[in-house]
Amino acid sequence: MLRPSFLTSSRARVLAAFLLLTLILVRTFPSTTQWRWRNRNQSKSKDQPIERCPPTSQKVVVMARTGASEAALRVPALMNTSLRCAKHVYLYSDLDQDVGPYHVTDALDNVARDVVDNNSEFEFYHRQLELWKNKGDLSELQGLKSTPKDPALAEWTSSHYNTDLAAWQLDKYKFFHVLEKTWAAKPDMDWYVMIDSDTYVVWPTLLRWLETLDPSQKSYLGCGLWMDEYWFAHGGAGIVLSRAAMETLIYNNTATRWDPNMGKYCCGDFVLAVALRDDYGVELQQAFPMFSQERWSTVPLGNENFWCRPAITFHHLPPEEMKEIADFEDNRLNMSKLEPWTHADIFRDYTIKSIPDGSYRANWDGTFASDRYEFDKYQGMSLEPKSFQECIEACEADEDCLQYTHHDETCYIGTVIRLGFKKDEDEGGMWQSGWHKTRIDHWASMQPLCDEVTF
Structure with missing residues (x-):
């Protein structure tokens, strides 16, 4: 085998030692179920076709x-x-x-x-x-x-x-x-x-x-x-x-x-x-929170354990919400965003963009208050009796309040961020929801960029 003339015997010994050390480290490093994607900006060149379906093993x-x-x-x-x-x-x-x-x-x-x-x-x-x-x-x-x-x-x-x-x-x-x-x-x-x-x-x-x-x-x-x-x-x-x-x-x-x-x-x-x-x-x-029993629109963002973790499943999705997620995936692919998307991506590219600029949204359950088990699971608080205006004021007075929902003279204070879903008026009256955008924006500004994604 031909050897380049500049590779002297001393350099060869150094290279051999380096390779041996690398092999030892690889063999002795403990096995882990964490997979890391280090480069959040990886993209394909414009002349490379982007494949929607990954060529990864399909076993x-x-x-x-x-x-x-x-x-x-x-x-x-x-x-x-x-x-x-x-x-x-x-x-x-x-x-x-x-x-x-x-x-x-x-x-x-x-x-x-x-x-x-x-x-x-x-x-x-x-x-x-x-x-x-x-x-x-x-x-x-x-x-x-x-x-x-x-x-x-x-x-x-x-x-x-x-x-x-x-x-x-x-x-x-x-x-x-x-x-x-x-x-x-x-x-x-x-x-x-x-x-x-x-x-x-x-x-x-x-x-x-x-x-x-x-x-x-x-x-x-x-x-x-x-x-x-x-x-x-x-x-x-x-x-x-x-x-x-x-x-x-x-x-x-x-x-x-x-x-x-x-x-x-x-x-x-x-x-x-x-x-x-x-x-x-x-x-x-x-495998939580990667595997979730939440809907796409009710993922409880605001928990630091969620932020940089990838999202793999959602549940209880109507067909129109499935189409919404598929479109979200396609849009990321079209922008050459090939890395696994995290809960932070859901917040920045979907949730915050979908929260209305106005003060509130009518016929809407933003805090998932219609399901008390889900609402209570994330330390939500209910106050009664309260008018809708009093509910807004209660959220303003509570520094932990990020959003609120009012229904049937009850005010639901949310300490995580959810977009929520359409909820028609019922025997308890109209469902009305609002978000404290200033606090949400401040909270988001304090979160990491997720340069390294880990499972």
């Missing part, structure tokens, strides 16, 4: 759960926005049907008969199958209510999931069967991601994050909630399972063993955590 499978009565609304919105670049997507419901070009598989068709028969939670399922067979239309079942028989279970479900729909009680039975069916269709992939049909996944950022993890390790990740001594990944925020974790679940007949006991529990995402921990010793790895 990632997405499983999206929906209900038959909402599939026609949810599935096209999901596939045309969040999952437009996903290569392997499997759609599941409680009915086998086609929605345009997309096939939706019945996740419950192989649940054991002794579990399905004489089970009140499957009454809706039987009725739905019969109605679809005879009429091909499920509209009369939309909004049908059903409450769990266990009062404690009913209360917890209502407060945390805000639903008493009959179709929702079937959802818990889908989880293990969705995993089994997906593994049968696409085994031995690296990662399996389960979401709801109203979940938005920031696909390029998800792939970047998964590159930092090892699929051969038994990993179970998501936005953690605590219940009955268990941390479990919230299903709507997204659940990530590694290949090794999936193998453990599938090859031990988990669905068959757990189906008879599902009626005792509120939710499939919780039972998944119980099975993983108790049967296989796999604990949840917290």
Whole structure:
């Protein structure tokens, strides 16, 4: 091999020592799940085409759960926005049907008969199958209510999931069967991601994050909630399972063993955590706030732990909000902003630009006060009785107040920043919301620039 004449033996020894030291450092540096993007200004030259869909490894499978009565609304919105670049997507419901070009598989068709028969939670399922067979239309079942028989279970479900729909009680039975069916269709992939049909996944950022993890390790990740001594990944925020974790679940007949006991529990995402921990010793790895059960418009900005963290999922999104996020992604791509976007980017490029210049917005819930669980979670404070003008004055008098909402003679003081959403007048009167722009601008000016993004 030819060697450049200027590389003397002493220089060669120095270079060899440097390379050896580098190798030692690489081999001894502790493994980490943090991935860093150091250059926030990276862009492609103008003559390079910008690819919307990243060329990153696509050994990632997405499983999206929906209900038959909402599939026609949810599935096209999901596939045309969040999952437009996903290569392997499997759609599941409680009915086998086609929605345009997309096939939706019945996740419950192989649940054991002794579990399905004489089970009140499957009454809706039987009725739905019969109605679809005879009429091909499920509209009369939309909004049908059903409450769990266990009062404690009913209360917890209502407060945390805000639903008493009959179709929702079937959802818990889908989880293990969705995993089994997906593994049968696409085994031995690296990662399996389960979401709801109203979940938005920031696909390029998800792939970047998964590159930092090892699929051969038994990993179970998501936005953690605590219940009955268990941390479990919230299903709507997204659940990530590694290949090794999936193998453990599938090859031990988990669905068959757990189906008879599902009626005792509120939710499939919780039972998944119980099975993983108790049967296989796999604990949840917290991925909050990257994985969020919040809507895009209700992300609680103002928490320093959120600011420089990437955003990977949002939940409870109507189709129009999914389109809004997809447009946001496209705009960043058109400006050659290729790095993962953070909660700081959401604030600067979306939230603050959407807050009105006027004093307030009518027919608007800015603080998420309509959901007391969500409002209280971020140390909101309610004052009553108060007029709307008194609510404005109360916010001005409280130096921690960044925004406020007035409804039904109650003033809600918010100490985080949310854009919120349209909320029509109801029996309590008009919803009115305002923001303390001066304090918000001051708070934003004190935040870091996020030159280094870490998961």
